[in-house]
Amino acid sequence: MRIASLTRQETLSGFRLKGMCDDFELYFDFPKSIRPRLCADPFVAASLLSAMYLNQDIEIEEPWYISEQLLKNLNRIQDIFSRWEQYLGYRLHKIRITGGQLGEVPSDFDKTVSFFSGGVDGSHTFLTNKDEIDALLFVKGIDMQLDNDALFAQTSEVNRVFLQKYDKPLLTIVSNVRFLGHHFGVKWGACCGGGLSAIALAIGARKCLIASGSSYDYIYPSGTNYISDHLWSNGQTAIVHDGAQTSRLDKIRMLAEDKDCLDILRVCWHDDGYNCGKCEKCLRTMASLRALGLKVDTFPELTDDMALNQLAKFKLYDIHDYQFLIENIEQAERIKDKVLVKALKKIQADFERRKLMRDADKCLFNGRIQAVKQGLRNWRNGFRSNLNAG
Structure with a gap:
């Protein structure tokens, strides 16, 4: 290069x-x-x-x-x-x-x-x-x-x-x-x-x-x-x-001490409004806000219906996002929010099931199935990147 x-x-x-x-x-x-x-x-x-x-x-x-x-x-x-x-x-x-x-x-x-x-x-x-x-x-x-x-x-x-x-x-x-x-x-x-x-x-x-x-x-x-x-x-x-010394939930707790900072909270990168309220990052943050008892005008409130019909259906693909899921589950259990726990644990079960399948692919097929999927994702990402750049 x-x-x-x-x-x-x-x-x-x-x-x-x-x-x-x-x-x-x-x-x-x-x-x-x-x-x-x-x-x-x-x-x-x-x-x-x-x-x-x-x-x-x-x-x-x-x-x-x-x-x-x-x-x-x-x-x-x-x-x-x-x-x-x-x-x-x-x-x-x-x-x-x-x-x-x-x-x-x-x-x-x-x-x-x-x-x-x-x-x-x-x-x-x-x-x-x-x-x-x-x-x-x-x-x-x-x-x-x-x-x-x-x-x-x-x-x-x-x-x-x-x-x-x-x-x-x-x-x-x-x-x-x-x-x-x-x-x-x-x-x-x-x-x-x-x-x-x-x-x-x-x-x-x-x-x-x-x-x-x-x-x-x-x-x-x-x-x-x-x-x-x-x-x-x-x-x-x-x-x-x-900032690695602090968990995501503790960071949000600190932001809540500065109302002006919490009032401008923006995590979305989907370019669909200030926060779209529908993507993984938005729903994850909305789950954290609900688990901490916080309401922020830049996000819609995560209602029971949204938790069960939108949040619970989300699929995680990145191990880095799994940590935030576990943090949210632990906090939801701490405050005994049964609806939020149910929605988050459904995401957890789906993620762990797919991880088990990937592990089986490594053991039985030397990772060939995952390699094919990764190749397809790389091609798709490259195609989208070319469209955005154009």
Whole structure:
């Protein structure tokens, strides 16, 4: 995979940093307050998992600088991710990174940042680190589709107003980094650590906090995690995984202490309103809110009918989401909410039944059935990605 044709252009609204990652043009649009570094670091970080999946060495075009510290760290990341194939669902090969010139390109953005979209994890990271954080990053193309201007404008304004009471700026960024992995057949869940870090490396932040989606109770390898996130750092930008010491329910409890924060809660990425109230993330969060006795205007209330006829019919496919299911079951049992327990345990039974079938496939057929299914999913995701990009 060749990293080439890097440019930094001044635009009417700020700066655009772009470059070719093989045949995919990766770009980042920044506001005027951020003049991105022109170097290979963000492009290599964003494309590493795709190159490992394709078993292609990364070749950096000669004029561009690459951090020596980042290169060393990426070797360790490859050691880690190449051992996580069974969790990530991809065969990942160790590759070489060649070309370019060793060096740290200086930055004038000496700030600590964190990603913020109004969700549970990002809000918790902000509230627990607000004295250290200088600015918050909200990225169009990650938390919502690139073409949803109306929702991005609405959500940006809501988040900006909330952060004003803490005197913290919200910096809005636009990027297609989420689609890079899809272009080469890798889900965002596997390559999100490199994708998020690429933004921090591009702006040259002093430190970037990446909010944890899981707690230490559930050690399931994923694209962003407390084992590998810090290894996306270079000699200038420290990447820090934050929040794994706290469960999802405890995070929501903390958000409830700041009514303004809870009032803007947004977890949905389906671009169907502020929160669609129908997807897995929405229903999971609605179940948590019901189990904690909280009502939030940005979500419909999870009634008994919705719990039994919508929530209970949901199928979980990701082991990372299973942890949230167990947390919700335990809390629903604690408050003796029989309807919610029944709905959640139906999801649990279905998930465990399908896991048993996958385990049987591994034992009896050496995983061939699952391999065929994964191939079909990769093709479908690639097809959808091409449609979205178009």
